[in-house]
Amino acid sequence: MISTQRSLGFLLIAALLQRTVYAQQNCRNPNQNAGLCISLYDCPSLLNVLQQISLTSDERLFLRDSQCENGFGRRPFVCCTRDTNYANRQTTTTTTTTGRSVEVGTTTTTTTRRPTNREGGQSGGSLLPRAPACGPNSFLDRVYNGNDTALDDFVWMALLDYRSRDGQRHLNCGGSLINNRYILTAAHCVTGAIETEVGQLYRVRLGEYDLNKEVDCVKGVCNKPVLEVGFEEVIVHPQYDANGRDRHHDIALIRLNTPVELNEYIQPVCLPLASVRAAINNKELLVVSGWGRTLLTRQSNIKQRLDVPVADPNYCAEKFATRRINVISSQLCAGGEFSRDSCDGDSGGPLMRYRDAWYLEGVVSFGNRCGLEGWPGVYTRVSEYIDWIEGAIRA
Known part of the structure; x- marks a missing residue:
């Protein structure tokens, strides 16, 4: 019973x-x-x-x-479902050819051509994703063994792969995927001293987490094998001076040689476009991430993250002026706490803020060594370069 x-x-x-x-x-x-x-x-x-x-x-x-x-x-x-857009949604656009609209039933439609950039492709503004098509948050449990990220944290992060004169490959700088064709990084990661000290840029690595493993697994969840992609063009900001001490306009784009197939471990980050931009406040915590130097090792094998406070711009400018470095408004300072800083190997990587999605606010540029008390790191302020980015990219 x-x-x-x-x-x-x-x-x-x-x-x-x-x-x-x-x-x-x-x-x-x-x-x-x-x-x-x-x-x-x-x-x-x-x-x-x-x-x-x-x-x-x-x-x-x-x-x-x-x-x-x-x-x-x-x-x-x-x-x-099978739907990919709204049904029976009324849209009105303008034509660049005849200027005539065609009335079909009760819905007015016209043909339109998107504006083109200097190279004849679609304008850059239409090529940059907006949330929720960018900047996804992690949905897995954090590992945080120290500052380790979750397996699906910051899935837009790229590692730049260099080849030295003797044929050796070196992983050095970072970058961020901003759509399925472009990486945003620091100019000093693609031109200047790095070409002789490290080597020539060879490939871009996406979907990476643990450098020691081909497929990464955390708590039974595994990502896909790392994707290595070639590139066909490097675009350095025209005002960047590779010999300058100030690293003004330290920003560059890498155009991949093939569109990247996006998945849950490879997604673009959102950019602070004018329509979604918000002021960055002093002492606000932003997040920097990379595989750079830690207190214990020259390079971390696992992707790291660190919360860093935004530094007062006047304080930062005065501090670096003692080193004869001129920090300007298109640069953003963050950090300044002992042992908590971006460091060697993090250059070109992202400084981020989460709102409705993750936004790329800064690109790691330089600092006075690493993790010195009172010395914030200096980042290229991405919001100042949106017009340049939109004008430089193409479909």
Whole structure:
């Protein structure tokens, strides 16, 4: 009798669980079509939208409005159907050819050409992703063994791979993926002394976490093998002086030789575009990340993260003036606490802030050695270079 009661109890629990599963799965997308609430990475229709080199405002809104709760798999969850955009949404654009609109039913539509940049491609503004198509937050438990990141933290981070004259390969600088074709890094990572002291830029490595492993696993969760990509063009800011002490305009773009296929471990970071920009306050905590020097080793094998406070710009300028270095408004200072700083090997890497998504606020540039009390690190302020970035990139 006891055995029968236990069996009935198990059946009842199983039935309740099954009902819960179905309740969690069912959802309605923004078009009110029935779908399943699952991981974005398990939804081919919306993942294909996310992987496009540029998104329309409607596509970005559709992705945002497709999010759901209590899904299955890895966050973020979306209500997955075959839809990739709003249905029957009225749009009005302008034509660059005839100037005529064509009336179809009750919806007015016209043909349009996107503005082109100096090289004939689509304008850079349409090539930079906006949230939620960039800057995803981690959804895994933090490791934080010291300052180790989670496996899916900062998945836009790149490592630059150099080849020296004797054929040896060296991982040195960092960078950030800003769309599926471009890496943003520091100018001194691609020109000047690094070419003789380290070597010529050879490849870009994406999806990296632990340098000692081909596939990284943490608590039973594994990422994909590291992606190594060649490049076809390096664009250094025209005002950067490789021989200057001040490192003004220390910023550069690397155009990869093929578009990157995005996945949960390779995604672009958001940039502080004018439409989403917010002031950075003194003492506000930002995050710097990289594989650079730590107190114990010359290079960390595991991607590190560190919270650093924004330094007062006047204090920073006065401090570096004692070293005959002129810090200007297009540079951002952060850190200044003992042993807590970006360091060798972190150059070109990101200084970030999280709001609705992760935004790239600074590029690691230089400092007075590493982790000295009272000496903040100096970063290139990305918001000052958005116009240049948009003018330099192409489809």
